[in-house]
Amino acid sequence: MPPVENTAVADLLGVLAYAELTAFDRLAEDARMAPSLTGRAALARMAAAEIGHHFRLTARLEELGVDPSAAMEPFVSALDTFHESTRPSTWLEGLVKAYVGDGLAADFYREIAGFLPEPDRGLVLDVLADTGYADFAVREVRAAIAADRSVAGRLALWGRRLVGEAMTRSQAVIAEHDPLAELIISGTGDLSGVGRLIERITQAHTARMKALGLNP
Amino acid sequence: MPPVENTAVADLLGVLAYAELTAFDRLAEDARMAPSLTGRAALARMAAAEIGHHFRLTARLEELGVDPSAAMEPFVSALDTFHESTRPSTWLEGLVKAYVGDGLAADFYREIAGFLPEPDRGLVLDVLADTGYADFAVREVRAAIAADRSVAGRLALWGRRLVGEAMTRSQAVIAEHDPLAELIISGTGDLSGVGRLIERITQAHTARMKALGLNP
Numbered sequence: 001m002p003p004v005e006n007t008a009v010a011d012l013l014g015v016l017a018y019a020e021l022t023a024f025d026r027l028a029e030d031a032r033m034a035p036s037l038t039g040r041a042a043l044a045r046m047a048a049a050e051i052g053h054h055f056r057l058t059a060r061l062e063e064l065g066v067d068p069s070a071a072m073e074p075f076v077s078a079l080d081t082f083h084e085s086t087r088p089s090t091w092l093e094g095l096v097k098a099y100v101g102d103g104l105a106a107d108f109y110r111e112i113a114g115f116l117p118e119p120d121r122g123l124v125l126d127v128l129a130d131t132g133y134a135d136f137a138v139r140e141v142r143a144a145i146a147a148d149r150s151v152a153g154r155l156a157l158w159g160r161r162l163v164g165e166a167m168t169r170s171q172a173v174i175a176e177h178d179p180l181a182e183l184i185i186s187g188t189g190d191l192s193g194v195g196r197l198i199e200r201i202t203q204a205h206t207a208r209m210k211a212l213g214l215n216p
Numbered sequence: 217m218p219p220v221e222n223t224a225v226a227d228l229l230g231v232l233a234y235a236e237l238t239a240f241d242r243l244a245e246d247a248r249m250a251p252s253l254t255g256r257a258a259l260a261r262m263a264a265a266e267i268g269h270h271f272r273l274t275a276r277l278e279e280l281g282v283d284p285s286a287a288m289e290p291f292v293s294a295l296d297t298f299h300e301s302t303r304p305s306t307w308l309e310g311l312v313k314a315y316v317g318d319g320l321a322a323d324f325y326r327e328i329a330g331f332l333p334e335p336d337r338g339l340v341l342d343v344l345a346d347t348g349y350a351d352f353a354v355r356e357v358r359a360a361i362a363a364d365r366s367v368a369g370r371l372a373l374w375g376r377r378l379v380g381e382a383m384t385r386s387q388a389v390i391a392e393h394d395p396l397a398e399l400i401i402s403g404t405g406d407l408s409g410v411g412r413l414i415e416r417i418t419q420a421h422t423a424r425m426k427a428l429g430l431n432p
Contacts, residue, residue, distance in 0.1 A: 021253070024260050028244035037237070037285045037292075041270060044240050048264035054257060069253045076253075 007179035009120050010064065012112055013057050014071030015079075015173070016124065019109075020054035021072075022079050023047070023102065030094035039091075039140070046131050053127035060123055075173065082169045086162055092144055096155050096212065099137035101162045103208050107201045108170065112180070115187030141212045156214040163205060223395035225336050226280065228328055229273050230287030231295075231389070232340065235325075236270035237288075238295050239263070239318060246310035255307075255356075262347050269343035276339055291389065298385045302378055308360055312371050312428065315353035317378045319424050323417045324386065328396070331403030357428045372430040379421060 027047035034040035058068035086101070088094035106128045113124035145152045174181050188194050209216035243263035250256035274284035302317070304310035322344045329340035361368045390397050404410050425432035 018253075021257060021260065024264075025244065025248065028241065028263065032241060037234075037288055041237060041267070041274070044237065044267045045271065047244065048240075048267045051257070051260045051264045055261065058257070072253055 008112075008183040009116060010061065010066045010071050011074075011177050011180050012109070012116070012124065013061050013064075013120070014066075014068070014073075015075040016109060016127065017054055017057040017061065017068060018072040018075050018079055019105065020050045020057065020127065022083055023050040023098075024054065026083065026094070027098065030088065030091070030098065033088075033091040033094060035091060042136060046133050046136075049131040056123065056127055060120070074177070078169055078173045082165055086165050092141060092151065092155060093158055095137040095140055096159055096214075097162055098133055099141075099212065100159050100205065100208050101166060103134070104163060104166055104201065104205050105170075107204050111197050111201070112184060112187070115183055138211050141214075145213045152214055155212070156209070156216075159209050159212075159214055159216075224328075224399040225332060226277065226282045226287050227290075227393050227396050228325070228332070228340065229277050229280075229336065230282075230284070230289075231291040232325060232343065233270055233273040233277065233284060234288040234291050234295055235321065236266045236273065236343065238299055239266040239314075240270065242299065242310070243314065246304065246307070246314065249304075249307040249310060251307060258352060262349050262352075265347040272339065272343055276336070290393070294385055294389045298381055302381050308357060308367065308371060309374055311353040311356055312375055312430075313378055314349060315357075315428065316375050316421065316424050317382060319350070320379060320382055320417065320421050321386075323420050327413050327417070328400060328403070331399050354427050357430075361429045368430060371428070372425070372432075375425050375428075375430055375432070 024047045027043050027050065031040045031043035031047065034043055061068045061071050086097060088097050109124060110128055113121050113128075116124070141155065145155075174184065184194060184197070185191075188197050206216040240263045243259050243266065247256045247259035247263065250259055277284045277287050302313060304313050325340060326344055329337050329344075332340070357371065361371075390400065400410060400413070401407075404413050422432040
């Protein structure tokens with residue numbers, strides 16, 4: 001049996017590679033809801049950055065002798081279900097989903113990456129680096145709220161729904177992937193370490209909601 | 217009044233910048249119809265390349281003191297109408313549209329670019345350079361026809377419909393943009409020069425249909 005880290009690395013790179021592919025999809029789709037050609041092009045450019053990340057991850061998987069499609073496959077259904085159940089119906093919902101939802105996911109992946117050896121730790125942190133989306137989303141959402149206060153309540157509800165769905169889905173994914181679960185337990189030390197990890201992620205989420213001007 | 221070339225340059229860069237934005241959209245949409253994760257990622261990567269081109273064109277427009285959105289705006293409706301009326305319903309139709317349709321458009325833009333001074337001629341030729349799509353499309357379509365001969369007839373009809381629509385739309389666009397029309401007439405020399413231009417474009421189109429294994 002290969003050491004836990006190796007299988008966990010393939011799991012983490014696989015789920016991230018597929019996450020980047022779906023991020024591309026969603027940003028490309030959201031781009032079409034943009035109120036201006038400039039906004040549309042800005043989102044398309046961010047989508048393009050995600051695809052660059054996707055190929056860095058699949059290149060690393062190939063280097064490790066892992067077939068990228070096989071590494072992504074186990075996560076396709078969970079991620080697709082999450083996105084189907086949280087499909088934005090407006091430009092602003094799309095922005096909040098990408099900023100709040102992807103932000104939460106990125107925090108979680110970053111925590112796990114911290115338990116990995118190099119070069120995989122660096123690679124994961126690198127592809128999770130912000131592509132300029134955060135500033136863009138915060139600016140657009142705050143401007144929309146300034147123009148119409150009633151927007152804030154609806155978007156706050158939407159943000160809370162996103163977190164709920166994300167938490168449910170990610171617990172299911174971890175439960176099905178023993179190497180990932182073992183890595184998290186051994187990396188954090190014990191269950192109270194897992195508790196602190198979740199607390200860090202929750203605090204960062206609260207900060208992002210506030211940055212948008214939304215009640216967490 | 218500015219010399220014909222200047223307005224024609226803004227027109228050409230504007231229509232191309234918007235064409236790249238729609239190319240991104242369509243490739244991203246077609247990627248979702250891909251039969252495999254590898255095909256989906258390959259198409260997403262090509263979409264990303266188009267956005268890179270888009271930003272090179274808008275940067276040049278800004279350099280010329282032209283607002284990119286203003287330069288694109290006059291072409292939005294014509295291009296959107298073309299794409300709405302030729303929306304692929306299968307993965308193979310998408311491939312044929314991108315290879316045959318975009319190939320035809322690229323030939324046409326290249327002919328016009330030949331009449332422009334540098335650096336715009338070089339820029340246009342550069343962003344129109346193949347992004348690896350041609351080989352990919354030819355391989356996929358030929359493989360599909362080899363597996364099921366009946367596919368060829370339907371796709372050939374689809375290819376002919378694309379050209380018909382493209383010709384109708386582009387004539388309408390040129391008729392509405394005097395600087396473009398004047399540049400084409402003065403560039404080709406006279407009406408028989410325009411005739412030869414159309415003949416060159418038609419021949420290249422025929423070659424592409426044959427490369428796919430389709431009756432032109």
